[in-house]
Structures are given as structure tokens and as C-alpha cells.
Amino acid sequence: MATEKDVLLLRKDTPDDDHHHTTINPISPITTLKDFYDYVGVGRTQRLAWVVSFFTGYADYSELLLISIIIPTLRCHWDLSEDFEVGLSFALFGSYAAISWIVARTADKLGRKWVMVGNSVVLLVASLTAAIIDNKWVFLGTRLFTGAAVGANASVLIPYTVEVSPDGTRSRGPVLFNIGVVVALLSVNLQGLLFLDWLGYRGFIIILTLPLIAMTTVLLFMPESPRYLLVSRKRAELEGTLIWIAKTNGIILVPQHLDIRATELDLTITEKRGSLKEMFSPKIRRNVLALALFFFANIFMEFGLIVLLPLLFTSGFCGTSSRIGPEYKCATLSTADFTKLMMTSGAALLGIAGFLITMLRFGRLLPLRLGALLTALITVGFYFCVNEEFTLVVALGAKLLEAGANCILWITMSEMFPTTVRATVVGFINSVGKLGGVFGTCSVYFLFYKSTYGLITLFLVVQILGFIGTMIVNREGRDLELSDSTSEIR
Numbered sequence: 365m366a367t368e369k370d371v372l373l374l375r376k377d378t379p380d381d382d383h384h385h386t387t388i389n390p391i392s393p394i395t396t397l398k399d400f401y402d403y404v405g406v407g408r409t410q411r412l413a414w415v416v417s418f419f420t421g422y423a424d425y426s427e428l429l430l431i432s433i434i435i436p437t438l439r440c441h442w443d444l445s446e447d448f449e450v451g452l453s454f455a456l457f458g459s460y461a462a463i464s465w466i467v468a469r470t471a472d473k474l475g476r477k478w479v480m481v482g483n484s485v486v487l488l489v490a491s492l493t494a495a496i497i498d499n500k501w502v503f504l505g506t507r508l509f510t511g512a513a514v515g516a517n518a519s520v521l522i523p524y525t526v527e528v529s530p531d532g533t534r535s536r537g538p539v540l541f542n543i544g545v546v547v548a549l550l551s552v553n554l555q556g557l558l559f560l561d562w563l564g565y566r567g568f569i570i571i572l573t574l575p576l577i578a579m580t581t582v583l584l585f586m587p588e589s590p591r592y593l594l595v596s597r598k599r600a601e602l603e604g605t606l607i608w609i610a611k612t613n614g615i616i617l618v619p620q621h622l623d624i625r626a627t628e629l630d631l632t633i634t635e636k637r638g639s640l641k642e643m644f645s646p647k648i649r650r651n652v653l654a655l656a657l658f659f660f661a662n663i664f665m666e667f668g669l670i671v672l673l674p675l676l677f678t679s680g681f682c683g684t685s686s687r688i689g690p691e692y693k694c695a696t697l698s699t700a701d702f703t704k705l706m707m708t709s710g711a712a713l714l715g716i717a718g719f720l721i722t723m724l725r726f727g728r729l730l731p732l733r734l735g736a737l738l739t740a741l742i743t744v745g746f747y748f749c750v751n752e753e754f755t756l757v758v759a760l761g762a763k764l765l766e767a768g769a770n771c772i773l774w775i776t777m778s779e780m781f782p783t784t785v786r787a788t789v790v791g792f793i794n795s796v797g798k799l800g801g802v803f804g805t806c807s808v809y810f811l812f813y814k815s816t817y818g819l820i821t822l823f824l825v826v827q828i829l830g831f832i833g834t835m836i837v838n839r840e841g842r843d844l845e846l847s848d849s850t851s852e853i854r
Contacts, residue, residue, distance in 0.1 A: 407613025421544025464515025468791020661830025
């Protein structure tokens, strides 16, 4: 295992009037980053990272959800064709799937912090451009950049929060990211109800862009991940970062006693950063591919529902005897439709809470497998679209299960894989997941007006495949110490 030696800290104990820091006698040398975080504990550094995680989930998914909320409005505003709507979804999720893995791999090679800052800036510029220029082709182009930036944000930010947190609190970053996603689901629908007709789609986009400004600003003041610096053999930067984290957490670290001997690390560790060979090495490839299969199914359901439910609510299909599909038409969301969408978002929050409670008691794998199985079973309910109320109940259950399992997955994949390829693996799994998003949303637009029951069958088959993926995973993440390379994995 990669270790760091001759670290000496001074711990606060009584107030110091000049600097609000205090010291006691030196403790025994700390030899690993795990010991460092255990000693420094949870402080401002971790809380700041978790706040950023929440707002990243909120801001990213606000941008992703935007398209489902304003598509009915844009359909009337620009007289959009079915093909153009498919193109919008493909641009958003296709760029997410294609680019996020590449950017995440860059974070393994060049560092986490500035990749996150760059992603946020790109997302901010793309959003403002879509709001300023009233043109459907410009809007289509901005969706390409939005998808790429959002995908990379999640793939880098969540591993980052895991790497800067003590072992007992590693799950908080992924959990807060997912809570931010749910708050975005609720907030975007509520803001759509309140502001979309009043401000128009351009004003609505500007409102959703405001959190991005705050998020980008905060990221500028975050430290680089010490684990990345360790495997990159950047000793001076690592020492400075540890000093900053300790000071921010209210602990005085004595620089002259900080002698982290990164030069003694295995030279091959640095060379393995972002390596595709390392990512698909025998020790981890089974779990990489299995989790990718599940995430494909999970995001297929997540984003499939995002575009399917507004269409079900506005088309009047439920309760009819049609076995094909409703008529394509210009129809905007009503107050009742927005209310139903917000209810499904609330179910996602309950799902996260319930699955977290299960995870604390039974570990990661059981709730992951249970969520995948029950999601497949509840999908059958969409066949019985007797009325909108029944469909809403099925949608609530599907959203609850999908969101809960999604949260557990982010925790699992962020702590299961080594530092050298952590962002690369998470980016790969995330990209495969968003291919599910592309497949799900495009399938809805292609099949909903042609064969709604054929679409539901496709949903069911994909969820069964996702359950199979969870059964292939063979490594429990709870109580695992973070590893820096595959050589440390047993």
C-alpha cells in the first residue's frame, strides 16, 4: 500500500487569542492519508466539499431537466418536428455519454480541481448563450456543451468528495449530490409552474443558471485532492494541501515535521493514472462492467420517465382504448401536470432516505440489488394505464426505487475503485449510464406516438438487464479502505 511517513501534527485543545487555533504536544507520526483524515476529522474542508456536491447535483440536473420542461413550449414556439426533439435529446445525452468519460480521465491525469472549474464555466456559458440567442439551432448546439459539462462534473466531483473525507463520512458527498438532484426535480418543476409562462423560456433558463455562478465561485477556493497529488508524486503540492486542510479544519500542522515521502512510492502508480489497461485489469473489470450495465438501466428509467411522464399527462393517452399511441400535437403542461411531476420528484427523496437506511444496516449490495429487482417489477404497472391517477402511482413507485438505487450506486462506485483510475472508472460507468439516457429518451420520442405498449416492454427488458448487472457485482464497498492502485485490491 502507498504510505506517507514522518507526518507530525499539533492538535488544537485550548483557544489561541491571536489565530483562533490551539495546540498541544506533538502526537505520534501519521503514516497514511487515512490516519491523517481520521485525525483531522470533519471540518470546514469537508463541509465545503459536501455543499459543492449538493449544488453540483442541483445545478447539473436543473440543466438536464430543463429540456423536458420547456420542450412543450418550444414545440409551439418554434413549431418543432418530432425529429428535432429527438435531436435535442440526442445532443444532450449523446455528448454527456461521449465526452464525460474523456474529461473524467483527464482528471485522473491532470487533477480534479481545475477540471471541475472548467466544466462549470463551460456549463455557465452554454446556459447563458441559450438564454440570450433565440434560435433553435443555437439551442441545439448549447445542449451539446451542456451534456458534456454536466457528465464530467458528476464523474469528477463525487470521487473528489470521497477522497477528501474521512472513511466514516465518505458517503455524504454522493448522498448530498443525489439530494441536490431531487431538489432540482422539485424546484425546476415548481419554477416552471411559476415562471415559464410569465418570463418565457429564455427568462426561465436564466433563473436556472444562477446557482451555477455560486458553484463555480466556490470551486475556485477548493483544494486539490490529496490522493491525486500522492499518486502523481507532487510532494510539495501535497504538503501544502494537507497544511491548508488541517488549518481550515482548525488544526495547526507543523510544516517542518511534514515529510511525506511520495518519492518512495512505486513508480508505476503514477504511470497508471487514467490508464485504460488499469481500468480493465482482472481485479476490477468484472465490477466495472457489471455496474455499468446496471447504471445503463437505471438512467434509462430515470430520463425515460423525465420525458415520458409529461407526454403521458399532456396526451390524454391513459384511459383510452388505443393500443398504438396518441396523436402528436402542440400541448403545454398544465398546473395539474406540474403538480404530478413534483409529486414524482418528492418520491425520489423518500427513495434516497429509505435506501440509505437500508444501506447502513445491510451494506451496499443488498439495497442495490433490491432496488433493481423492484424497479423491473413495478415497470409492469405501466401496461395498465387505465387512468392518469393509476399511472401517477406507478410513476411514484418507479421514481422512488430508481432514485434510491442510483444514490447507492454513486456511493459504491466512488469508493470501490483505486485512486489511479477512480475518476476514469466513474466517468466510464457514468457515460454508459447516459447512453441509457440517450436510449431511453430517444426511445420515448420514437415509440410513444407509434407503440406505447412496445415502449413499456422495452423499459421492462432494460430493467431486467440492470438487475442481472447487480447480481454480477462481487465486492461490497462498506468498510473498505480507499485504495490507490489495483495492486492493493485483494
